[in-house]
Amino acid sequence: MSDVLSHPRFQDEQAAYDWVEAHLWPDGPVCPRCGGLDRITKLQGKSTRIGTYKCKDCRKPFTVKVGTIFEDSHIPMRMWLQAIALLCASKEGISSNQLHRILGITLKSAWFMSHRLREAMRSGPLLSTSGTTRGSLSG
Numbered sequence: 442m443s444d445v446l447s448h449p450r451f452q453d454e455q456a457a458y459d460w461v462e463a464h465l466w467p468d469g470p471v472c473p474r475c476g477g478l479d480r481i482t483k484l485q486g487k488s489t490r491i492g493t494y495k496c497k498d499c500r501k502p503f504t505v506k507v508g509t510i511f512e513d514s515h516i517p518m519r520m521w522l523q524a525i526a527l528l529c530a531s532k533e534g535i536s537s538n539q540l541h542r543i544l545g546i547t548l549k550s551a552w553f554m555s556h557r558l559r560e561a562m563r564s565g566p567l568l569s570t571s572g573t574t575r576g577s578l579s580g
């Protein structure tokens with residue numbers, strides 16, 4: 442399992458965002474509020490959080506998390522990706538307790554993640570907008 446999680450997207454927050462953005466936005470960033478595509482700029486600065494974009498049409502900043510299972514959590518994206526990889530690699534599924542121990546996150550975060558992931562899996566592929574299947578998420 443440690444080999445699987447050695448990929449940069451599981452260790453590096455920027456790489457994690459790059460990977461999720463490539464899956465959810467195959468044609469480039471899309472504003473989750475107005476659906477705008479053309480007038481979006483990536484915010485880059487020392488105090489800017491990773492993966493923050495700004496739409497010039499509605500003047501709101503956003504990240505790829507908006508409207509996904511990753512929204513409203515302070516859990517790093519790379520932790521989400523690790524959890525997804527573990528979940529996909531395990532036939533029996535994985536408990537909150539296991540996530541807590543393997544990923545070294547709090548039990549509360551682990552519970553939150555497994556709840557969201559389970560919910561998302563019930564309704565379809567985890568990253569559904571690009572038609573990605575669960576299988577390809579583990580690869």
Ligand SMILES: [Zn+2]
Nearest residue numbers: 472475496499
């Ligand atoms: Zn917009």
